[in-house]
Amino acid sequence: MPEGPEIRRAADRVHRQLAGRRLDDAWFAFPDLAGQAPTLIGRRVAAVDSWGKALLTRFDDGRVLYSHNQLYGVWKLHAAGREPATGRSLRVRLVAQGRAASLYSASDVSLWEADRLGDHPFLSRLGPDLLTHGVSVEQAVQRLLEPHFRRRGVGGLLLDQSLFAGIGNYLRAEILFFAGLHFKVRPADLEKGTLMRLAACILAVTRQAYDQAGVTNRADWAAADRARGARRRHWRFAVFEREGLPCHGCGTAIERVMVASRRLYFCPHCQPAG
Structure with a gap:
Protein backbone atom coordinates (compact mmCIF):
# COMPACT_ATOMS: atom_id res chain seq x y z
CA MET A 1 0.00 0.00 0.00
CA LEU A 126 -4.83 10.41 12.85
CA GLY A 127 -1.86 12.28 14.23
CA PRO A 128 -0.33 15.18 12.31
CA ASP A 129 0.81 14.59 8.74
CA LEU A 130 4.58 14.91 8.46
CA LEU A 131 4.42 16.50 4.99
CA THR A 132 1.31 18.66 5.34
CA HIS A 133 1.12 19.96 8.91
CA GLY A 134 4.56 21.50 9.38
CA VAL A 135 5.78 19.25 12.21
CA SER A 136 9.10 20.39 13.71
CA VAL A 137 11.76 18.24 15.35
CA GLU A 138 10.85 19.65 18.76
CA GLN A 139 7.14 18.92 18.21
CA ALA A 140 7.99 15.37 17.10
CA VAL A 141 9.99 14.82 20.30
CA GLN A 142 7.11 16.10 22.42
CA ARG A 143 4.71 13.77 20.65
CA LEU A 144 6.97 10.72 21.15
CA LEU A 145 7.02 11.50 24.87
CA GLU A 146 3.25 11.78 25.28
CA PRO A 147 1.89 9.27 27.84
CA HIS A 148 0.09 7.20 25.20
CA PHE A 149 3.29 6.67 23.17
CA ARG A 150 6.37 6.96 25.39
CA ARG A 151 6.45 3.41 26.79
CA ARG A 152 5.88 1.55 23.53
CA GLY A 153 8.60 -0.06 21.43
CA VAL A 154 9.37 2.15 18.46
CA GLY A 155 9.10 -0.75 16.01
CA GLY A 156 5.36 -0.96 16.56
CA LEU A 157 4.84 2.66 17.56
CA LEU A 158 5.93 4.15 14.25
CA LEU A 159 3.15 2.29 12.46
CA ASP A 160 0.52 3.81 14.76
CA GLN A 161 -1.15 6.46 12.61
CA SER A 162 -2.29 8.32 15.71
CA LEU A 163 1.37 9.19 16.37
CA PHE A 164 2.19 10.53 12.92
CA ALA A 165 0.07 10.00 9.82
CA GLY A 166 1.66 8.46 6.75
CA ILE A 167 4.46 6.26 8.10
CA GLY A 168 4.18 2.74 6.71
CA ASN A 169 6.36 -0.32 6.58
CA TYR A 170 9.26 0.86 4.44
CA LEU A 171 9.52 4.24 6.14
CA ARG A 172 9.55 2.59 9.57
CA ALA A 173 12.53 0.39 8.71
CA GLU A 174 14.48 3.20 7.07
CA ILE A 175 13.83 5.67 9.90
CA LEU A 176 15.04 3.24 12.56
CA PHE A 177 18.13 2.35 10.56
CA PHE A 178 19.23 5.94 10.03
CA ALA A 179 18.45 6.72 13.68
CA GLY A 180 20.62 3.74 14.68
CA LEU A 181 17.88 2.33 16.91
CA HIS A 182 16.71 -1.20 17.63
CA PHE A 183 13.00 -1.75 17.15
CA LYS A 184 12.44 -2.65 20.83
CA VAL A 185 13.65 0.62 22.36
CA ARG A 186 11.04 2.95 23.87
CA PRO A 187 10.97 6.74 23.69
CA ALA A 188 10.83 6.88 27.49
CA ASP A 189 14.21 5.13 27.71
CA LEU A 190 16.07 7.41 25.30
CA GLU A 191 18.22 10.35 26.31
CA LYS A 192 17.35 13.73 24.82
CA GLY A 193 20.02 13.65 22.12
CA THR A 194 18.89 10.24 20.88
CA LEU A 195 15.25 11.35 20.91
CA MET A 196 16.20 14.39 18.86
CA ARG A 197 18.02 12.15 16.39
CA LEU A 198 14.99 9.86 16.07
CA ALA A 199 12.65 12.82 15.56
CA ALA A 200 14.99 14.34 12.96
CA CYS A 201 15.16 11.02 11.09
CA ILE A 202 11.36 10.68 11.13
CA LEU A 203 11.09 14.03 9.37
CA ALA A 204 14.12 13.73 7.09
CA VAL A 205 13.51 10.20 5.79
CA THR A 206 9.84 10.98 5.12
CA ARG A 207 10.79 14.18 3.29
CA GLN A 208 13.44 12.39 1.22
CA ALA A 209 10.94 9.69 0.24
CA TYR A 210 8.62 12.46 -0.95
CA ASP A 211 11.32 14.44 -2.76
CA GLN A 212 12.88 11.38 -4.42
CA ALA A 213 9.79 9.32 -5.26
CA GLY A 214 10.30 6.64 -2.64
CA VAL A 215 14.11 6.56 -2.50
CA THR A 216 15.35 6.68 1.10
CA ASN A 217 18.90 5.38 0.66
CA ARG A 218 22.00 7.57 0.86
CA ALA A 219 22.97 8.87 -2.56
CA ASP A 220 26.47 7.34 -2.50
CA TRP A 221 25.19 3.93 -1.35
CA ALA A 222 22.50 3.94 -4.02
CA ALA A 223 25.01 4.90 -6.71
CA ALA A 224 27.36 2.10 -5.67
CA ASP A 225 24.53 -0.42 -5.79
CA ARG A 226 23.43 0.76 -9.23
CA ALA A 227 27.01 0.45 -10.48
CA ARG A 228 26.95 -3.18 -9.35
CA GLY A 229 23.76 -3.77 -11.32
CA ALA A 230 21.38 -3.93 -8.36
CA ARG A 231 17.66 -3.72 -9.01
CA ARG A 232 15.80 -0.58 -7.94
CA ARG A 233 14.04 -2.41 -5.09
CA HIS A 234 17.47 -2.97 -3.56
CA TRP A 235 19.29 0.29 -4.25
CA ARG A 236 16.38 2.59 -3.30
CA PHE A 237 16.47 1.45 0.35
CA ALA A 238 19.15 1.22 3.02
CA VAL A 239 17.63 -1.85 4.72
CA PHE A 240 14.04 -2.47 3.61
CA GLU A 241 13.65 -5.65 1.50
CA ARG A 242 17.43 -6.28 1.71
CA GLU A 243 17.37 -9.39 3.91
CA GLY A 244 20.69 -11.27 3.65
CA LEU A 245 22.42 -8.47 1.75
CA PRO A 246 25.32 -6.59 3.34
CA CYS A 247 24.59 -3.40 5.27
CA HIS A 248 25.84 -0.38 3.34
CA GLY A 249 27.42 0.98 6.48
CA CYS A 250 29.17 -2.01 8.09
CA GLY A 251 28.77 -5.05 5.82
CA THR A 252 26.70 -7.10 8.31
CA ALA A 253 23.88 -9.09 6.73
CA ILE A 254 20.51 -7.37 6.98
CA GLU A 255 17.95 -9.36 8.98
CA ARG A 256 14.17 -9.55 8.82
CA VAL A 257 11.76 -9.95 11.75
CA MET A 258 8.02 -9.56 12.28
CA VAL A 259 7.05 -6.57 14.42
CA ALA A 260 3.42 -5.52 14.87
CA SER A 261 2.48 -8.24 12.36
CA ARG A 262 4.56 -6.57 9.66
CA ARG A 263 8.00 -7.43 8.31
CA LEU A 264 10.79 -5.20 9.54
CA TYR A 265 14.36 -5.12 8.20
CA PHE A 266 17.34 -3.99 10.28
CA CYS A 267 21.10 -4.21 10.69
CA PRO A 268 21.97 -6.04 13.96
CA HIS A 269 25.33 -4.22 14.13
CA CYS A 270 24.17 -0.67 13.39
CA GLN A 271 20.97 -1.12 15.40
CA PRO A 272 22.07 -3.14 18.46
CA ALA A 273 19.53 -4.45 20.94
CA GLY A 274 21.45 -3.35 24.02
Missing part, protein backbone atom coordinates in the same frame (compact mmCIF):
# COMPACT_ATOMS: atom_id res chain seq x y z
CA PRO A 2 1.33 3.51 -0.79
CA GLU A 3 2.62 5.45 2.20
CA GLY A 4 2.33 9.12 3.03
CA PRO A 5 4.95 10.39 0.56
CA GLU A 6 3.30 8.58 -2.35
CA ILE A 7 -0.14 9.95 -1.45
CA ARG A 8 1.25 13.46 -1.11
CA ARG A 9 2.88 13.20 -4.53
CA ALA A 10 -0.47 12.04 -5.95
CA ALA A 11 -2.16 15.01 -4.25
CA ASP A 12 0.41 17.35 -5.79
CA ARG A 13 -0.33 15.98 -9.26
CA VAL A 14 -4.09 16.48 -8.83
CA HIS A 15 -3.41 19.95 -7.40
CA ARG A 16 -1.41 20.94 -10.49
CA GLN A 17 -4.19 19.60 -12.72
CA LEU A 18 -7.14 21.34 -11.06
CA ALA A 19 -6.18 23.96 -8.48
CA GLY A 20 -7.30 27.50 -9.25
CA ARG A 21 -9.83 26.29 -11.84
CA ARG A 22 -13.61 26.15 -11.63
CA LEU A 23 -15.35 22.84 -12.17
CA ASP A 24 -17.26 22.38 -15.42
CA ASP A 25 -18.42 18.92 -14.41
CA ALA A 26 -18.37 16.53 -11.47
CA TRP A 27 -19.43 12.89 -11.45
CA PHE A 28 -19.63 10.31 -8.67
CA ALA A 29 -20.39 6.60 -8.88
CA PHE A 30 -21.76 6.63 -5.32
CA PRO A 31 -25.51 7.32 -5.01
CA ASP A 32 -25.12 9.40 -1.83
CA LEU A 33 -22.68 11.70 -3.62
CA ALA A 34 -24.24 11.74 -7.09
CA GLY A 35 -26.99 14.10 -5.96
CA GLN A 36 -24.42 16.61 -4.71
CA ALA A 37 -22.40 16.66 -7.94
CA PRO A 38 -24.39 19.55 -9.52
CA THR A 39 -23.67 21.74 -6.47
CA LEU A 40 -19.94 21.54 -7.27
CA ILE A 41 -20.31 22.93 -10.79
CA GLY A 42 -18.75 26.38 -10.90
CA ARG A 43 -16.88 25.88 -7.65
CA ARG A 44 -13.15 26.61 -7.74
CA VAL A 45 -10.71 23.96 -6.60
CA ALA A 46 -8.78 25.81 -3.89
CA ALA A 47 -6.14 23.16 -3.13
CA VAL A 48 -5.44 19.45 -3.05
CA ASP A 49 -3.40 18.05 -0.17
CA SER A 50 -3.11 14.90 1.90
CA TRP A 51 -3.43 13.71 5.47
CA GLY A 52 -1.73 10.37 5.97
CA LYS A 53 -3.05 8.11 3.25
CA ALA A 54 -6.13 10.24 2.53
CA LEU A 55 -6.31 12.80 -0.29
CA LEU A 56 -8.30 15.99 0.33
CA THR A 57 -9.66 18.11 -2.53
CA ARG A 58 -10.69 21.51 -1.15
CA PHE A 59 -13.28 23.77 -2.81
CA ASP A 60 -13.73 27.51 -2.44
CA ASP A 61 -17.07 27.13 -0.64
CA GLY A 62 -15.47 25.34 2.30
CA ARG A 63 -16.31 21.80 1.25
CA VAL A 64 -13.69 19.06 1.04
CA LEU A 65 -13.78 15.87 -1.00
CA TYR A 66 -12.20 13.09 1.05
CA SER A 67 -10.84 10.04 -0.78
CA HIS A 68 -8.76 7.10 0.37
CA ASN A 69 -7.07 4.95 -2.29
CA GLN A 70 -6.91 1.89 -0.02
CA LEU A 71 -5.13 -0.94 -1.87
CA TYR A 72 -6.19 -0.38 -5.46
CA GLY A 73 -7.37 3.19 -5.90
CA VAL A 74 -5.54 5.44 -8.34
CA TRP A 75 -6.00 8.97 -9.69
CA LYS A 76 -5.48 9.42 -13.42
CA LEU A 77 -5.03 12.85 -15.00
CA HIS A 78 -6.13 13.44 -18.57
CA ALA A 79 -7.72 15.82 -21.01
CA ALA A 80 -11.47 16.20 -20.67
CA GLY A 81 -13.29 14.00 -23.16
CA ARG A 82 -10.32 11.65 -23.54
CA GLU A 83 -10.81 8.46 -21.57
CA PRO A 84 -7.73 6.94 -19.90
CA ALA A 85 -6.78 3.47 -21.09
CA THR A 86 -7.74 1.36 -18.09
CA GLY A 87 -9.98 -1.51 -17.14
CA ARG A 88 -10.56 -0.08 -13.66
CA SER A 89 -13.94 1.09 -12.37
CA LEU A 90 -14.46 4.85 -12.42
CA ARG A 91 -15.50 6.25 -9.03
CA VAL A 92 -15.00 10.04 -9.28
CA ARG A 93 -14.40 12.47 -12.10
CA LEU A 94 -13.71 16.19 -11.77
CA VAL A 95 -13.43 18.35 -14.91
CA ALA A 96 -12.16 21.94 -15.02
CA GLN A 97 -11.31 24.02 -18.09
CA GLY A 98 -10.49 21.07 -20.33
CA ARG A 99 -8.59 19.15 -17.65
CA ALA A 100 -9.85 16.10 -15.80
CA ALA A 101 -8.87 14.08 -12.74
CA SER A 102 -10.46 10.63 -12.45
CA LEU A 103 -10.36 8.34 -9.45
CA TYR A 104 -10.56 4.62 -10.17
CA SER A 105 -11.14 1.58 -7.95
CA ALA A 106 -11.40 3.44 -4.62
CA SER A 107 -14.48 2.91 -2.47
CA ASP A 108 -13.95 5.33 0.44
CA VAL A 109 -15.08 8.74 -0.84
CA SER A 110 -17.17 11.41 0.92
CA LEU A 111 -17.88 15.14 0.88
CA TRP A 112 -17.37 17.18 4.06
CA GLU A 113 -17.51 20.71 5.38
CA ALA A 114 -13.94 21.72 6.19
CA ASP A 115 -14.76 22.63 9.77
CA ARG A 116 -16.19 19.14 10.33
CA LEU A 117 -13.21 17.15 9.09
CA GLY A 118 -12.26 16.52 12.71
CA ASP A 119 -15.41 14.39 12.97
CA HIS A 120 -14.41 12.12 10.11
CA PRO A 121 -14.16 8.54 11.45
CA PHE A 122 -10.73 8.01 9.86
CA LEU A 123 -9.16 11.47 10.07
CA SER A 124 -10.22 11.91 13.70
CA ARG A 125 -7.89 9.06 14.67
Whole structure:
Protein backbone atom coordinates (compact mmCIF):
# COMPACT_ATOMS: atom_id res chain seq x y z
CA MET A 1 0.00 0.00 0.00
CA PRO A 2 1.33 3.51 -0.79
CA GLU A 3 2.62 5.45 2.20
CA GLY A 4 2.33 9.12 3.03
CA PRO A 5 4.95 10.39 0.56
CA GLU A 6 3.30 8.58 -2.35
CA ILE A 7 -0.14 9.95 -1.45
CA ARG A 8 1.25 13.46 -1.11
CA ARG A 9 2.88 13.20 -4.53
CA ALA A 10 -0.47 12.04 -5.95
CA ALA A 11 -2.16 15.01 -4.25
CA ASP A 12 0.41 17.35 -5.79
CA ARG A 13 -0.33 15.98 -9.26
CA VAL A 14 -4.09 16.48 -8.83
CA HIS A 15 -3.41 19.95 -7.40
CA ARG A 16 -1.41 20.94 -10.49
CA GLN A 17 -4.19 19.60 -12.72
CA LEU A 18 -7.14 21.34 -11.06
CA ALA A 19 -6.18 23.96 -8.48
CA GLY A 20 -7.30 27.50 -9.25
CA ARG A 21 -9.83 26.29 -11.84
CA ARG A 22 -13.61 26.15 -11.63
CA LEU A 23 -15.35 22.84 -12.17
CA ASP A 24 -17.26 22.38 -15.42
CA ASP A 25 -18.42 18.92 -14.41
CA ALA A 26 -18.37 16.53 -11.47
CA TRP A 27 -19.43 12.89 -11.45
CA PHE A 28 -19.63 10.31 -8.67
CA ALA A 29 -20.39 6.60 -8.88
CA PHE A 30 -21.76 6.63 -5.32
CA PRO A 31 -25.51 7.32 -5.01
CA ASP A 32 -25.12 9.40 -1.83
CA LEU A 33 -22.68 11.70 -3.62
CA ALA A 34 -24.24 11.74 -7.09
CA GLY A 35 -26.99 14.10 -5.96
CA GLN A 36 -24.42 16.61 -4.71
CA ALA A 37 -22.40 16.66 -7.94
CA PRO A 38 -24.39 19.55 -9.52
CA THR A 39 -23.67 21.74 -6.47
CA LEU A 40 -19.94 21.54 -7.27
CA ILE A 41 -20.31 22.93 -10.79
CA GLY A 42 -18.75 26.38 -10.90
CA ARG A 43 -16.88 25.88 -7.65
CA ARG A 44 -13.15 26.61 -7.74
CA VAL A 45 -10.71 23.96 -6.60
CA ALA A 46 -8.78 25.81 -3.89
CA ALA A 47 -6.14 23.16 -3.13
CA VAL A 48 -5.44 19.45 -3.05
CA ASP A 49 -3.40 18.05 -0.17
CA SER A 50 -3.11 14.90 1.90
CA TRP A 51 -3.43 13.71 5.47
CA GLY A 52 -1.73 10.37 5.97
CA LYS A 53 -3.05 8.11 3.25
CA ALA A 54 -6.13 10.24 2.53
CA LEU A 55 -6.31 12.80 -0.29
CA LEU A 56 -8.30 15.99 0.33
CA THR A 57 -9.66 18.11 -2.53
CA ARG A 58 -10.69 21.51 -1.15
CA PHE A 59 -13.28 23.77 -2.81
CA ASP A 60 -13.73 27.51 -2.44
CA ASP A 61 -17.07 27.13 -0.64
CA GLY A 62 -15.47 25.34 2.30
CA ARG A 63 -16.31 21.80 1.25
CA VAL A 64 -13.69 19.06 1.04
CA LEU A 65 -13.78 15.87 -1.00
CA TYR A 66 -12.20 13.09 1.05
CA SER A 67 -10.84 10.04 -0.78
CA HIS A 68 -8.76 7.10 0.37
CA ASN A 69 -7.07 4.95 -2.29
CA GLN A 70 -6.91 1.89 -0.02
CA LEU A 71 -5.13 -0.94 -1.87
CA TYR A 72 -6.19 -0.38 -5.46
CA GLY A 73 -7.37 3.19 -5.90
CA VAL A 74 -5.54 5.44 -8.34
CA TRP A 75 -6.00 8.97 -9.69
CA LYS A 76 -5.48 9.42 -13.42
CA LEU A 77 -5.03 12.85 -15.00
CA HIS A 78 -6.13 13.44 -18.57
CA ALA A 79 -7.72 15.82 -21.01
CA ALA A 80 -11.47 16.20 -20.67
CA GLY A 81 -13.29 14.00 -23.16
CA ARG A 82 -10.32 11.65 -23.54
CA GLU A 83 -10.81 8.46 -21.57
CA PRO A 84 -7.73 6.94 -19.90
CA ALA A 85 -6.78 3.47 -21.09
CA THR A 86 -7.74 1.36 -18.09
CA GLY A 87 -9.98 -1.51 -17.14
CA ARG A 88 -10.56 -0.08 -13.66
CA SER A 89 -13.94 1.09 -12.37
CA LEU A 90 -14.46 4.85 -12.42
CA ARG A 91 -15.50 6.25 -9.03
CA VAL A 92 -15.00 10.04 -9.28
CA ARG A 93 -14.40 12.47 -12.10
CA LEU A 94 -13.71 16.19 -11.77
CA VAL A 95 -13.43 18.35 -14.91
CA ALA A 96 -12.16 21.94 -15.02
CA GLN A 97 -11.31 24.02 -18.09
CA GLY A 98 -10.49 21.07 -20.33
CA ARG A 99 -8.59 19.15 -17.65
CA ALA A 100 -9.85 16.10 -15.80
CA ALA A 101 -8.87 14.08 -12.74
CA SER A 102 -10.46 10.63 -12.45
CA LEU A 103 -10.36 8.34 -9.45
CA TYR A 104 -10.56 4.62 -10.17
CA SER A 105 -11.14 1.58 -7.95
CA ALA A 106 -11.40 3.44 -4.62
CA SER A 107 -14.48 2.91 -2.47
CA ASP A 108 -13.95 5.33 0.44
CA VAL A 109 -15.08 8.74 -0.84
CA SER A 110 -17.17 11.41 0.92
CA LEU A 111 -17.88 15.14 0.88
CA TRP A 112 -17.37 17.18 4.06
CA GLU A 113 -17.51 20.71 5.38
CA ALA A 114 -13.94 21.72 6.19
CA ASP A 115 -14.76 22.63 9.77
CA ARG A 116 -16.19 19.14 10.33
CA LEU A 117 -13.21 17.15 9.09
CA GLY A 118 -12.26 16.52 12.71
CA ASP A 119 -15.41 14.39 12.97
CA HIS A 120 -14.41 12.12 10.11
CA PRO A 121 -14.16 8.54 11.45
CA PHE A 122 -10.73 8.01 9.86
CA LEU A 123 -9.16 11.47 10.07
CA SER A 124 -10.22 11.91 13.70
CA ARG A 125 -7.89 9.06 14.67
CA LEU A 126 -4.83 10.41 12.85
CA GLY A 127 -1.86 12.28 14.23
CA PRO A 128 -0.33 15.18 12.31
CA ASP A 129 0.81 14.59 8.74
CA LEU A 130 4.58 14.91 8.46
CA LEU A 131 4.42 16.50 4.99
CA THR A 132 1.31 18.66 5.34
CA HIS A 133 1.12 19.96 8.91
CA GLY A 134 4.56 21.50 9.38
CA VAL A 135 5.78 19.25 12.21
CA SER A 136 9.10 20.39 13.71
CA VAL A 137 11.76 18.24 15.35
CA GLU A 138 10.85 19.65 18.76
CA GLN A 139 7.14 18.92 18.21
CA ALA A 140 7.99 15.37 17.10
CA VAL A 141 9.99 14.82 20.30
CA GLN A 142 7.11 16.10 22.42
CA ARG A 143 4.71 13.77 20.65
CA LEU A 144 6.97 10.72 21.15
CA LEU A 145 7.02 11.50 24.87
CA GLU A 146 3.25 11.78 25.28
CA PRO A 147 1.89 9.27 27.84
CA HIS A 148 0.09 7.20 25.20
CA PHE A 149 3.29 6.67 23.17
CA ARG A 150 6.37 6.96 25.39
CA ARG A 151 6.45 3.41 26.79
CA ARG A 152 5.88 1.55 23.53
CA GLY A 153 8.60 -0.06 21.43
CA VAL A 154 9.37 2.15 18.46
CA GLY A 155 9.10 -0.75 16.01
CA GLY A 156 5.36 -0.96 16.56
CA LEU A 157 4.84 2.66 17.56
CA LEU A 158 5.93 4.15 14.25
CA LEU A 159 3.15 2.29 12.46
CA ASP A 160 0.52 3.81 14.76
CA GLN A 161 -1.15 6.46 12.61
CA SER A 162 -2.29 8.32 15.71
CA LEU A 163 1.37 9.19 16.37
CA PHE A 164 2.19 10.53 12.92
CA ALA A 165 0.07 10.00 9.82
CA GLY A 166 1.66 8.46 6.75
CA ILE A 167 4.46 6.26 8.10
CA GLY A 168 4.18 2.74 6.71
CA ASN A 169 6.36 -0.32 6.58
CA TYR A 170 9.26 0.86 4.44
CA LEU A 171 9.52 4.24 6.14
CA ARG A 172 9.55 2.59 9.57
CA ALA A 173 12.53 0.39 8.71
CA GLU A 174 14.48 3.20 7.07
CA ILE A 175 13.83 5.67 9.90
CA LEU A 176 15.04 3.24 12.56
CA PHE A 177 18.13 2.35 10.56
CA PHE A 178 19.23 5.94 10.03
CA ALA A 179 18.45 6.72 13.68
CA GLY A 180 20.62 3.74 14.68
CA LEU A 181 17.88 2.33 16.91
CA HIS A 182 16.71 -1.20 17.63
CA PHE A 183 13.00 -1.75 17.15
CA LYS A 184 12.44 -2.65 20.83
CA VAL A 185 13.65 0.62 22.36
CA ARG A 186 11.04 2.95 23.87
CA PRO A 187 10.97 6.74 23.69
CA ALA A 188 10.83 6.88 27.49
CA ASP A 189 14.21 5.13 27.71
CA LEU A 190 16.07 7.41 25.30
CA GLU A 191 18.22 10.35 26.31
CA LYS A 192 17.35 13.73 24.82
CA GLY A 193 20.02 13.65 22.12
CA THR A 194 18.89 10.24 20.88
CA LEU A 195 15.25 11.35 20.91
CA MET A 196 16.20 14.39 18.86
CA ARG A 197 18.02 12.15 16.39
CA LEU A 198 14.99 9.86 16.07
CA ALA A 199 12.65 12.82 15.56
CA ALA A 200 14.99 14.34 12.96
CA CYS A 201 15.16 11.02 11.09
CA ILE A 202 11.36 10.68 11.13
CA LEU A 203 11.09 14.03 9.37
CA ALA A 204 14.12 13.73 7.09
CA VAL A 205 13.51 10.20 5.79
CA THR A 206 9.84 10.98 5.12
CA ARG A 207 10.79 14.18 3.29
CA GLN A 208 13.44 12.39 1.22
CA ALA A 209 10.94 9.69 0.24
CA TYR A 210 8.62 12.46 -0.95
CA ASP A 211 11.32 14.44 -2.76
CA GLN A 212 12.88 11.38 -4.42
CA ALA A 213 9.79 9.32 -5.26
CA GLY A 214 10.30 6.64 -2.64
CA VAL A 215 14.11 6.56 -2.50
CA THR A 216 15.35 6.68 1.10
CA ASN A 217 18.90 5.38 0.66
CA ARG A 218 22.00 7.57 0.86
CA ALA A 219 22.97 8.87 -2.56
CA ASP A 220 26.47 7.34 -2.50
CA TRP A 221 25.19 3.93 -1.35
CA ALA A 222 22.50 3.94 -4.02
CA ALA A 223 25.01 4.90 -6.71
CA ALA A 224 27.36 2.10 -5.67
CA ASP A 225 24.53 -0.42 -5.79
CA ARG A 226 23.43 0.76 -9.23
CA ALA A 227 27.01 0.45 -10.48
CA ARG A 228 26.95 -3.18 -9.35
CA GLY A 229 23.76 -3.77 -11.32
CA ALA A 230 21.38 -3.93 -8.36
CA ARG A 231 17.66 -3.72 -9.01
CA ARG A 232 15.80 -0.58 -7.94
CA ARG A 233 14.04 -2.41 -5.09
CA HIS A 234 17.47 -2.97 -3.56
CA TRP A 235 19.29 0.29 -4.25
CA ARG A 236 16.38 2.59 -3.30
CA PHE A 237 16.47 1.45 0.35
CA ALA A 238 19.15 1.22 3.02
CA VAL A 239 17.63 -1.85 4.72
CA PHE A 240 14.04 -2.47 3.61
CA GLU A 241 13.65 -5.65 1.50
CA ARG A 242 17.43 -6.28 1.71
CA GLU A 243 17.37 -9.39 3.91
CA GLY A 244 20.69 -11.27 3.65
CA LEU A 245 22.42 -8.47 1.75
CA PRO A 246 25.32 -6.59 3.34
CA CYS A 247 24.59 -3.40 5.27
CA HIS A 248 25.84 -0.38 3.34
CA GLY A 249 27.42 0.98 6.48
CA CYS A 250 29.17 -2.01 8.09
CA GLY A 251 28.77 -5.05 5.82
CA THR A 252 26.70 -7.10 8.31
CA ALA A 253 23.88 -9.09 6.73
CA ILE A 254 20.51 -7.37 6.98
CA GLU A 255 17.95 -9.36 8.98
CA ARG A 256 14.17 -9.55 8.82
CA VAL A 257 11.76 -9.95 11.75
CA MET A 258 8.02 -9.56 12.28
CA VAL A 259 7.05 -6.57 14.42
CA ALA A 260 3.42 -5.52 14.87
CA SER A 261 2.48 -8.24 12.36
CA ARG A 262 4.56 -6.57 9.66
CA ARG A 263 8.00 -7.43 8.31
CA LEU A 264 10.79 -5.20 9.54
CA TYR A 265 14.36 -5.12 8.20
CA PHE A 266 17.34 -3.99 10.28
CA CYS A 267 21.10 -4.21 10.69
CA PRO A 268 21.97 -6.04 13.96
CA HIS A 269 25.33 -4.22 14.13
CA CYS A 270 24.17 -0.67 13.39
CA GLN A 271 20.97 -1.12 15.40
CA PRO A 272 22.07 -3.14 18.46
CA ALA A 273 19.53 -4.45 20.94
CA GLY A 274 21.45 -3.35 24.02
